[in-house]
Amino acid sequence: MSKMHEDRTADSASSDSGDDAVVGNVNKTIAYPHGYSGPPKRGHLLFDACFESGNLGRVDYITEHEYDLFVRPDTCNPRFRVWFNFTVENVRPDQRVIFNVVNFSKTKSLYREGMSPVVKSSSRPKWTRIPSKNVFYYRCPDHRKNYVMSFAFCFDRADDEVYQFAYSFPYTYSRLQNYLEKIEHKNMPHVKRELLSLTVQQRKLDMVTITSPENMTSSDKKKIVFVTSRVHPGESPASHVVQGFLDFIISNHPLARVLRDYIIFKVVPMLNPDGVYLGNYRCSLMGFDLNRHWQDPSPWAHPTLHATKQYLMNLHSDPSVVIDFYIDIHAHSTLSNCFMYGNIYDEEERFQRQAVFPRLMCSNADDFSFANTAFNRDVVKAGTGRRFLGGILDESSHCYTLEVSFYSYYNGLSPSPIPYTEESYYRVGRNLAKTFADYYKISSHPAPKPSVGFIRERDRPNSNKNKGQGTSADAANVTTKTRPR
Ligand SMILES: [Zn+2]
Numbered sequence: 001m002s003k004m005h006e007d008r009t010a011d012s013a014s015s016d017s018g019d020d021a022v023v024g025n026v027n028k029t030i031a032y033p034h035g036y037s038g039p040p041k042r043g044h045l046l047f048d049a050c051f052e053s054g055n056l057g058r059v060d061y062i063t064e065h066e067y068d069l070f071v072r073p074d075t076c077n078p079r080f081r082v083w084f085n086f087t088v089e090n091v092r093p094d095q096r097v098i099f100n101v102v103n104f105s106k107t108k109s110l111y112r113e114g115m116s117p118v119v120k121s122s123s124r125p126k127w128t129r130i131p132s133k134n135v136f137y138y139r140c141p142d143h144r145k146n147y148v149m150s151f152a153f154c155f156d157r158a159d160d161e162v163y164q165f166a167y168s169f170p171y172t173y174s175r176l177q178n179y180l181e182k183i184e185h186k187n188m189p190h191v192k193r194e195l196l197s198l199t200v201q202q203r204k205l206d207m208v209t210i211t212s213p214e215n216m217t218s219s220d221k222k223k224i225v226f227v228t229s230r231v232h233p234g235e236s237p238a239s240h241v242v243q244g245f246l247d248f249i250i251s252n253h254p255l256a257r258v259l260r261d262y263i264i265f266k267v268v269p270m271l272n273p274d275g276v277y278l279g280n281y282r283c284s285l286m287g288f289d290l291n292r293h294w295q296d297p298s299p300w301a302h303p304t305l306h307a308t309k310q311y312l313m314n315l316h317s318d319p320s321v322v323i324d325f326y327i328d329i330h331a332h333s334t335l336s337n338c339f340m341y342g343n344i345y346d347e348e349e350r351f352q353r354q355a356v357f358p359r360l361m362c363s364n365a366d367d368f369s370f371a372n373t374a375f376n377r378d379v380v381k382a383g384t385g386r387r388f389l390g391g392i393l394d395e396s397s398h399c400y401t402l403e404v405s406f407y408s409y410y411n412g413l414s415p416s417p418i419p420y421t422e423e424s425y426y427r428v429g430r431n432l433a434k435t436f437a438d439y440y441k442i443s444s445h446p447a448p449k450p451s452v453g454f455i456r457e458r459d460r461p462n463s464n465k466n467k468g469q470g471t472s473a474d475a476a477n478v479t480t481k482t483r484p485r
Contacts, residue, residue: 022057076287244429
């Protein structure tokens, strides 16, 4: 309890997060009934978030059956309070509780559409979503009319069962390190892992290059597809998408092999390792939203961004390569499906061309929405990777943000939303990879060398009408509405 008390008072001066301000995670904290001073009993819930990607700032005991939970704000930036990830133990068999998460910094949320937290427990280690019917999202008069997300849960197994709850399927820095080490140990000639930089807290900023070994040495002009992800640390589904993408690109799938012959893939799977490690939602250790600092990243304040940008700028000035694509992968907290954001250019032909890849993705992935895909040049987005690189790279290049919903997709077949799982997030990554084969007209059959370049709209079959994507003519009239990212 003393730790909780410290947490409650330490940051109380911050007006941004109000008088409920919290810093630091709960550390094996027992929520005792009011006035209770005896030893802990079974059923006095023990909360913990002092682990990698953990986040829970404070717990208030309301009754034996109800607890108020406070998200710990991003480090050095109390404006962002969304990601949570904590464990609960010392439960009684069949103990029923309601948890109220009371200090979210966002109001618009997929909780309104049926999103729910994920849960696993020690004897059932696979993450699952809590049933939507047990989740309530509402404006609460008890909490200064904040939006509160409440969920009911029954601890069906007691003994030493540890339950873990999170905003979305966690994907930690260590998990990425393990994954990359496994790939490295396979010693595949078409995969190379490099260290681009270290973070402020000395974690690794990794880059993986995947291409046929001949491309690593030949002097022919080569096409580069550059993919980044996890600049926003709470957007863990983006890491699942990247892993699905990498798994496919490095595999023995015939399409993957042909893709590697024609393209050099460069992937920076986690642009903000410190933020991910710390359990932040939006920011780096020092409280920066790195996706607003592409124009002038500082080597000491934004080292991962600085190194990635430097690497991209070196590629850009290298006459032996051309950066065809830059794609930055995110997760979206208010919209369904996966979709893209692209840039608007004054040159009509270049602008039209930006719509081609999303349309191809739409025909490959039943969860891709062309209707949600939007093109903009808002001033507030000028510091994003997509906008910045769109203004710097060659006229032939394409820069996108790929967004995947934190919750669900509609595929035009089922009337109700289909919640994303870890598996369906991997699939998004595989479909992204396969779309490059369509774009470059690469087939896995022995075939003449593909004509590399963009495919005109009229060459493409018009499929998946149910998902609301427009015709090629729509590409010219695409919405310029501002959308939250
Ligand atoms: Zn994002």
